Each structure stands twice: as structure tokens, then as C-alpha cells.
Amino acid sequence: MRLSGAISSEDEEEKEKQANSHICPSSLNVDYKVVVGYALTSKKKKSFLQPKLEGLARNKGILFVAIDLSKPLADQGPFNVVLHKISGKEWFEIIEDYQRKHPEVAVVDPPDAIEHLLDRQSMLQDVADLNMHGCYGTVGVPKQLVIREDSQSIPCEVAEAGLSLPLVAKPLVVDGSPKSHELFLAYDRYSLVELGPPLVLQEFVNHGGVLFKVYIIGDSIKVVRRFSLPNISRRELSKVTGVFPFPRVSSAASSAEDADLDPGVAELPPRPLLEKLAKELRHRLGLQLFNIDLIREQANRDMYFVIDINYFPGYGKLPGYEHMFTDFLLSVSKSEGRTGTMGSKFQLYMQY
Template sequence: MRLNGEFSSGEEEEVMEKSEVGTTPFSGQKVVVGYALTAKKKKSFLQPNFISLARSKGIYFVAIDVNKPLSEQGPFDIVLHKLSGEEWRDIIEDFRQKHPDVIVLDPPDAIQHLHNRQSMLQDVVDLNLSESYGKVGIPSQLVITKDKDSSSIPYEVTKAGLKLPLVAKPLVVDGTAKSHELFLAYDEFSLSELEPPLVLQEFVNHGGLLFKIYIVGESIKVVRRFSLPNISKRELSKVAGVYRFPRVSCAAASADDADLDPSIAEHPPRSLLEKLAKELRHRLGLRMFNVDMIREYGTKDVFYVIDINYFPGYGKMPNYEPVFTDFLLNLMQNKCKKKLTV
């Protein structure tokens, strides 16, 4: 069975050989994590330092063979997965129902919620964080569905009252490179060059800096990334067309060590991030995701969430190894506590 073109298979080199499994300081038992990841995700996430630290804590990773029934593999304490496709969603959901004692990260229906840019941000719209030292919202946006003709986009934008420039993003996030293609539109008539379905968001000047907020269970880590520079009214009046730009939030260049204006570089208030993470964990039903956030230029406490991603590139998060190892151990500890109270 091939899922989304690439997958981890039992025929590949496993991170753990069965003969290597020993005991762990965690209640005298090993913690076995079955994983179903694309080859790219496996390479970026299961790095040698992480595997070594996890083993020292009694955590072992085993590749799930997608060519065999999942129920016949293991036994697993935790299943970690990021494969796309309806077939895989059915497999993992069936496994969850039949093996409620296994921790599955995360429920496929909850993950699917983030595969649509309209639904992913609705939970942010519904939040009330007014008492958390800042305001969090989303940019004004418009969804152009697949049944709309490209030539009608300028009319739809005018009717919605959106202000230029606009960021255009594919509506569906399916893990492919195409789903992360972003465009910046300087004039509404050039919007007819775009192909629905898509989301149009008003561009918010943010000083060329984006905050990637990594959430792993209760842990929150913030990384600053360079982003698109501010666009002046003068520039807007001189430039026309639609321009493709790279996936800014995944740029390798970190802004954490750059000499930046403190008013731009200052992290969002910790209390705001803790409240935001707590609310989104509850509303999304997810434990591993990241939030792309910007601060409106010229303000101190006005923030916008522009994207939410499930199981992001944790390998780019500083010191992700101990954070993720502690997360997995905490999951097992909480599981044991629940068993003792039953």
C-alpha cells in the first residue's frame, strides 16, 4: 500500500531492533513508539541525537509497515503518524477504536481540520484573549471555492471589501509542495491569474518578522523567522501583478540572532502564548502543532495568526530533543495515573 507517494516501511532500517529492547527508568518498562512518517519527515525528525536521548530514557522508535495490518504490529505504547490520504485516516481511526489503550498522536479527524485553511483559523476567530495582555485575530480573508471562475475573483474581492495587497494561499493543505505555494497580489485584476480553490488574506505589515510558535503538549517554544518586508502605499501604487514567493515560515535563516529593532523582535507576552496554546489544544483536539503569528507593525500587542500546521518541522526547533522526549514520557505517566484511578 502506497500512501502519498512515500512512506516508512518495515523493510527499511528500523530505529529499534527487537533484540535491543531493554528496560527503562520509566516504571521498569520500555516505551515503544510506532511511527508512520514520510521519508522526508523521518529524516528531519528522527535525528541521531534525538534517538540517542530517547533510548537513554527508555523510549524506542519502531517503523510501522504500511503494507501489513496495523493491529498485527507492535505492541505499541504510542503511535506517531503523519501520512496523508483517506485510506490512512481510515486505518488509524480503526486502530484507535480497537486499541483505546494505545496513545495515538493525533486523532485523524482533528488533523484533517487543519487541512483546510478556512476551518483551521476559525478556532482563532472564536477565541477571547482580551485579558491576556494582547489581541489575537486573523487577517481579513476571503475564500474562493473551486466552483468559482478565476475571472470572477476581482469582483468577489471588491464585494468583500478586502484591501490590497493580498496574500493568496491554496485552500487545501495536503502536504504537497503545491499546497504551500504563496502569492502576493498587488492589484485586484491580476487576481484572475490565480486558480481556485484558494484563500485571500489581507497583507498585514509586520516588520518582516514572523513568530513560529511550536507547541508540544504543554511546552511552548518561540522561534523568530525573517518574513516579507513592509509594503508602503507608495510601493503599492507603483507595483502591479501577482508574485510568487517562497514558503517564508520555513526559511532556514533564523532571525533569533539578528540585530533587530526591539519593538519588532520582542516575543509575544508569555501569558498570551500560554492562553492561546491552551485554547487551541482544547479546540483543535491536537497536542503537536505550530502557529505562525505576526505582530502588526507599529503596535505592541496586536497579533495575527496566519497559519496553523500539524506536526511541523520540530527538527528546526532549538533543543527539540529533550522537549519531545519529556512530552512522550509525560503522556505515559498520565496514562498510568488514569489506570490507577480507575
């Protein structure tokens, strides 16, 4: 099967680059341990496949080879690992078919597992079902409500659900588009009629203006701080009305690593809690590459909330990510197990 109109290169130059980079490993006079076929969007390729990653990979015997989307995947390779982040039903069918016919190849990650994170309701259900008590803290999800249609009914539905203001409004579907990352803060429920369903409404939790991004790469995790929305007082809530957009907090520009923060706010979540959370979610989600947006409740320092989970996030922003990723590729290529079964001990990379 070939991939047709659903996916296309941004321009002819990108097509040429992909064609030129598709090199048959057997034609190279280099003994590579692992050949990684990758299918990434131009944006993801630029941010992730940086020279420092490719250089370290070569030193470890890892070769990255671009998958030509205009040709049948079965005619390419051979690969030890297939790494992909391409959206669309047609691509998912291709990669699932390839996975069935080539069980010896590690596909990172299975399309059916990725699809689980494309809906903000289903992505957090696995967190809600976790038993994370007694592990240096408790992890849950904010109280939330899904609105699939009829924005005029939102005020009544919010009242019936007993949600407390303010509310964070997020698109229900996560498809990688800029729109799917548009976030709004609603100070009163009547203003929510201005937003278009389908969407998710989450209770806002005061968390000191700092968010912890927990990056998972196989059995390794790395935690960084990001600035987030400041606490909202009852006085402010009583005076402000309306719905306001707020920027994404995942960009490197919003890093809080070097900020002069209150120690109580800046302190990273306990290691045992992070290890257990990452391990449990990796198993439940069936994914190797994702990150967790985690906040600590200001009023209860032992209470943490997962507010989002993202597949194959911007690892290129993390110092030292190339070491974690190349180790992961070597591990996954040698494992006979598949997603969620490789290794039980986590390496924790803390970013201070």
C-alpha cells in the same frame, strides 16, 4: 486492514530500512518504559528522527519502532504511543480503527483533528472564535475571503467583501505537497485572475518583516523568529501591480534569531498571551503537535494575527527539541487522558 497503493516507499532501500527497523520490543534485552510506533514519510523521518533524538530517547527508556505499512497495524507492537504523519483517507481509516480497538495506546494525533488543519478556512476559524482580549494583547486573524471556483469572478468578490490591498493568496487545501505552500502577494485585485482556485485571500498586515513561529509539543511551547515580508508602503502600493510569488518563511535559512533587529520588532509576544493562545488552540483543535505562525501588527503593538497553523511541523530545526519531545512522549504514555486533556500548566521555552 492493510495499507495499499495510496502509500508507498520512495525506493527499495527505504523499504528495507523500514523492515529492518521493525523490531519486536519483547525480543530486546532492554527494559524500555515507552515503545513508540511511528509512521512517517521518508522526508519527515529524516528531519525529525535524528540521532540526537534517538540517543536521548534511549537514555530515557524510549524506543522508536518503525511501523511496517505493508502489514496490518493490529499485528504490530505492542506500542505505548503511535506517532504518525501520513496522508490519505486509507491511512486515516486504519489509524482510527486501531484507536478504537486499542484505547490504551496514545495516538498522536487523531486523524479527524488533523483533517481540520488541511483546510485554511477551517483552521483559522477556531482562532477567530477565541476571546483573547485583555491578555497582554489581542489575537485575531486577518480579514480573508475563500474562492472555491471561477477565477474570473475574484475581482468582483474582493470588492464586494471589502478587502484591502495588498492581498496574500494561499491554496485552500494543505496536503503537504509543495503546491499547497505556494504563496503569492497581489498588489491589485485584477491580477488575481491569474491564480487558480480553490484559494484563500488574506489582507496583508504590515508586521515589521518578522514572523513568530510558535511550536507546540504537548504542554510545552517554543518560540522562534523568522524573517517575513517587509512592510509595504502606500507609495509602493500605488506604483506596483501584478501578482508575485514569495518564498516560504519557515525554513531555518530565514531565521532572524541572530539578526540585528529593531527591539520593537524583535521583542517576543508576551508570555501570558502565548500560554493562553497555545492552551486554547490545543483544546479547540484537539491536537498535541502543531505550530502557529503569528505576526504583530506594526501600527498596533498589542494586536497579533494568526496567519497559518501547521500540523507536526519541522521540530528538527529547533535547538533542544529532543528534550521537549522525549518529555512529551513520557507524559503522553502515562496519561489516561487523551488529546487536549493532559496538563494545564505550560512550560515556555523561549529561543533568544
